[in-house]
Structures are given as structure tokens and as C-alpha cells.
Amino acid sequence: MYSFKKTKKQLLDNKKVIKVTDFGSGSKIFKSNERKISKITKIAGISNRKAQLLINIVGYFKPTYILEIGTSVGLGTSAIKIANKNASIKTLEGCTETSKIANDLFNKNKFSNINVISGDFKTTLPDVVKNNQFDFIYFDGNHTKKSTLHYFKTCLETVKNDSVWIFDDIYWSTEMKEAWAEIKKHSRVTVTIDVFHFGIVFFRKEQAKEHFKIRV
Numbered sequence: 001m002y003s004f005k006k007t008k009k010q011l012l013d014n015k016k017v018i019k020v021t022d023f024g025s026g027s028k029i030f031k032s033n034e035r036k037i038s039k040i041t042k043i044a045g046i047s048n049r050k051a052q053l054l055i056n057i058v059g060y061f062k063p064t065y066i067l068e069i070g071t072s073v074g075l076g077t078s079a080i081k082i083a084n085k086n087a088s089i090k091t092l093e094g095c096t097e098t099s100k101i102a103n104d105l106f107n108k109n110k111f112s113n114i115n116v117i118s119g120d121f122k123t124t125l126p127d128v129v130k131n132n133q134f135d136f137i138y139f140d141g142n143h144t145k146k147s148t149l150h151y152f153k154t155c156l157e158t159v160k161n162d163s164v165w166i167f168d169d170i171y172w173s174t175e176m177k178e179a180w181a182e183i184k185k186h187s188r189v190t191v192t193i194d195v196f197h198f199g200i201v202f203f204r205k206e207q208a209k210e211h212f213k214i215r216v
């Protein structure tokens with residue numbers, strides 16, 4: 001955890017201002033497009049508690065090929081990398097200035113094998129699922145029902161029996177709760193684990209459909 005906090009501190013100490021292209025539903029909080037890195041980190045960045053949870057999950061499953069939908073300044077990506085330094089991560093971000101900050105963070109911390117793919121998910125997501133297989137996908141893009149279900153459906157073609165998917169903030173809004181309910185019902189999904197901050201999805205055919213709730 002020490003190194004995650006250290007990585008996060010580098011961003012919290014970064015007073016640089018960037019011009020953000022706003023793609024997300026997070027614009028509820030930000031008004032202007034000029035944003036300080038430290039402020040983006042404080043408001044939009046993954047909390048230490050959630051990062052530790054992500055580290056524990058990735059550390060347990062040790063997935064190699066990982067996709068993250070929504071890089072922002074790179075904190076979730078860093079947590080995943082810290083949990084499994086052999087991971088090969090592709091992470092998608094629409095805002096070029098934000099993805100540059102994430103790239104700088106990865107270089108500074110010598111986090112290798114991370115490919116930040118810049119562009120609207122509309123084009124980058126279908127492209128990345130067409131040409132790759134993933135053991136693990138972290139869904140942390142636009143937190144609307146429509147977008148979440150769209151990412152879910154688009155990624156289905158990459159599913160292997162032991163794929164693990166994580167959806168961020170399944171209780172963030174009524175829409176996210178509805179999206180999570182639909183994901184659980186989907187015929188390809190077998191087991192799900194609701195750990196409140198995250199919804200974890202499994203596709204193992206040998207397991208009966210069952211939904212668990214764990215408060216960690």
C-alpha cells in the first residue's frame with residue numbers, strides 16, 4: 001500500500017493546471033475545463049481504501065492481460081500494476097491532456113507495459129476488444145446506465161471461462177444500481193460478488209448462477 005500512497009501523493013502534490021475535455025458524468029462537480037491535477041486526484045481519483053481493495057483482488061487473481069475503461073490520471077492503473085507487476089495493461093482515456101499526466105506518472109514510477117489508448121470509447125473500445133483477449137477488465141468510465149451496459153455488451157466477445165470483471169461504484173446512483181441489476185441477470189454471467197464499492201463478475205460455466213454480497 002505504501003507505494004500506492006506514494007504514487008497518489010505525487011499527483012496530490014502536482015499543482016499543474018490542464019485543460020480537460022470532459023467526457024464523463026463526473027462533470028457534476030467540475031465546472032470549468034481548467035483543472036489542477038491535485039484537485040482532479042482529490043475529487044475523481046480512487047480512494048486509498050478502494051485502491052487497497054483493487055490491489056487485493058488483482059493480487060489474488062493475478063491476471064496478466066488487463067483492460068481498464070477510464071484512466072483519468074492513472075491511479076486505478078497504478079493500483080493494478082502495484083498488485084501485479086507482470087500485468088500487461090491497456091487503459092482507455094478520451095482526454096489527451098489527462099492521459100499525458102497518467103503516462104508521465106507511469107514513467108516516473110517505472111510502471112512498464114502500460115498502454116494508454118487515447119480517444120473516445122466509441123472508437124477505442126470496439127478496436128481494443130476486437131484485437132485482444134483480457135483476463136480482467138476494470139470498468140470505470142462514464143457512470144451512466146446506458147454507457148455501463150454498452151461497455152458490458154461490447155466487452156462480452158472477450159470473455160473466457162476465467163475472466164474477471166470489476167464494475168466501479170455500483171451504488172453511485174439509481175442508474176448504476178439498475179445497470180448492476182441487469183448485468184447480474186445476463187445469461188453469460190454466473191457468479192457475482194457485490195462488495196459495495198465494486199461489483200465483481202465471473203463467467204465460469206461450471207458454477208451455478210449465484211449472487212453474493214460481502215461487506216469488506
Ligand SMILES: C[S@@+](CC[C@H](N)C(=O)[O-])C[C@H]1O[C@@H](n2cnc3c(N)ncnc32)[C@H](O)[C@@H]1O
Binds near residue numbers: 045075098
Ligand atoms: C472515473 S474516471 C476514471 C478513474 C480511474 N480509473 C481511477 O481509478 O482513478 C473516468 C474517465 O473516463 C473518461 N471518459 C468518460 N467517458 C469517456 C468516453 N466516452 N471516451 C473516452 N474517455 C471517457 C473520463 O475522461 C475520465 O477520465
